[in-house]
Amino acid sequence: MATEEFKKEIEQRYLENPNICPFCGSTDITADHPDFNDDAAWRDVHCNKCNQTWTEEFKLTGITI
Ligand SMILES: [Zn+2]
Numbered sequence: 001m002a003t004e005e006f007k008k009e010i011e012q013r014y015l016e017n018p019n020i021c022p023f024c025g026s027t028d029i030t031a032d033h034p035d036f037n038d039d040a041a042w043r044d045v046h047c048n049k050c051n052q053t054w055t056e057e058f059k060l061t062g063i064t065i
Pocket of ligand 1: 021022023024025026047048049050051052
């Protein structure tokens with residue numbers, strides 16, 4: 001089971017570069033289609049190299065009119 005500190009470190013690493021796996025650094029990652037509610041969305045991302053899965057969280061930040 002991952003510690004909170006480890007999870008924060010992984011999250012920080014991913015936010016700095018969301019194009020690579022935060023666990024192993026591979027660019028071979030695949031994102032699922034997102035699920036939405038009123039002001040947020042989520043999608044699962046899978047690393048095809050180390051087999052880790054994580055969930056990206058999105059927040060509504062504005063609208064265009
Ligand atoms: Zn990986």
